[in-house]
Amino acid sequence: MRRLSLIACILLLSTGVTYAQKQRKLKPGWNLFSPQQDIQLGKEAAAQVEKQVAIVDNRELTDYIAGIGKKLASQPEAGQFPYSFKVVYDKSINAFALPGGPAFVHTGLISAADNEAQMAGVLAHEISHVALRHGTSQVTKAQAVQLMFGLGGSLLGGGLLGQLAQLGAGLGANSLLLKFSRSAETEADLLGTRIMAKSGYDPVEMARFFEKLEAEEKSSGRSIPQFLSDHPSPGNRVKAVEAEIRLMPARQYSKGDSARLHREQAVVKSLPVPKKANTDFRNAGNPATARPSAQTKQYRSGGLAFSYPANWEIFQQDQANEITVASREGIVQSNGNAEIGYGAIIGVREASDAGNLEQSTRGYINQILQSNRTMQQSGQRQRSFQLSGAPALLNVFYSQSSYEGQREVDAIITARHPQGLFYMILISPEAEYSHAQAAFDQMIQSVQFAR
Ligand SMILES: [Zn+2]
Incomplete structure (x- = not known):
């Protein structure tokens, strides 16, 4: 025993x-x-x-x-x-x-x-x-x-x-x-x-x-x-x-x-359909208040210059190499996070394969796609053009807007840059795109970097 x-x-x-x-x-x-x-x-x-x-x-x-x-x-x-x-x-x-x-x-x-x-x-x-x-x-x-x-x-x-x-x-x-x-x-x-x-x-x-x-x-x-x-x-x-x-x-x-x-x-x-419609308590904000004005201001710093809508502001991120350009109304509180619903993100990132624009662009976009699962390629083909005399690409995506219930257009511009890959993401709710397009075009055309 x-x-x-x-x-x-x-x-x-x-x-x-x-x-x-x-x-x-x-x-x-x-x-x-x-x-x-x-x-x-x-x-x-x-x-x-x-x-x-x-x-x-x-x-x-x-x-x-x-x-x-x-x-x-x-x-x-x-x-x-x-x-x-x-x-x-x-x-x-x-x-x-x-x-x-x-x-x-x-x-x-x-x-x-x-x-x-x-x-x-x-x-x-x-x-x-x-x-x-x-x-x-x-x-x-x-x-x-x-x-x-x-x-x-x-x-x-x-x-x-x-x-x-x-x-x-x-x-x-x-x-x-x-x-x-x-x-x-x-x-x-x-x-x-x-x-x-x-x-x-x-x-x-x-x-x-x-x-x-x-x-x-x-x-x-x-x-x-x-x-x-x-x-x-x-x-x-x-x-x-x-x-x-x-x-x-x-x-x-x-x-x-x-x-x-x-x-x-x-x-x-x-169940009977309730009389009270569900109003959206997650998110306020009217994208129309964030629309870019026709007047522009000039940004010039660290070898980068571009013009941007005069009613928008520059927000410097902690990471020195990225800035956000938007009006305050374009920054939306979404589920407790501040997200850019209407505006632009501009930066330069290191890229080991920067010489190959197609490849470094694909790497960058894949990274974005991983962090934003609502994002999907629009029907628009990738377009190549010149940005400040350097080869550049434009890719357009759709995603879920930070403005509740809206679809977002994300135009991603990438260009070869002496420090790696230059990127510019232009963000707007789809319904607002016609109001944003001229300002976005103007921003793209005004970009200059010292090389
Ligand atoms: Zn959970």
């Missing part, structure tokens, strides 16, 4: 060694907000959101979604936040959660789920973002300086969102809905896996649903569903979830009550 248990011990020890791979510890990152402030911010932002979207008040459907949500949120991994779950009448495939717990699911997402576990997976993923406090952690990183001066508690009245806006942190409900980083996505998938597993749902269904969205986006070539644009894929989601499952005690998993899901999908179909 003794010997047996000793052998058992040795066996246990040795398995302990082979299974050195442990579950990753997941905890919230650097954050200047307190968990209490997460809750307050989320409450205020939810009130803003609810004014602007159409909340579904069908009791059966709402109870169903909230029921799944509550079950997941009761797991210890979800933390102590007061979660709530509401359904938004919106055909786009999306769901989002605000700091501190308010979560919203679009009807379009409910319709897109193949089974209940997939629906639960989206909620578990959103709950994980809340529990790991990714929203306020990202705001912290982006706005650290303003926040350090302002979050000390000396500000009174007006609500936390309003106070932050006064600090210049530019926070509205929209900027709390950040585009998450890929590492935040990995964390939310991992924690979501644990939450689902404990609730009895098959965690792989979460990853399968996200990969299904990715596949649909790729095959249709249409713009990315909002969910994927806010939750960029960290890649190989199914594999990562399967690896995490292996680190947990074996359990029986289920796809949930899919008959009930299908019934609720029928309820979604029968």
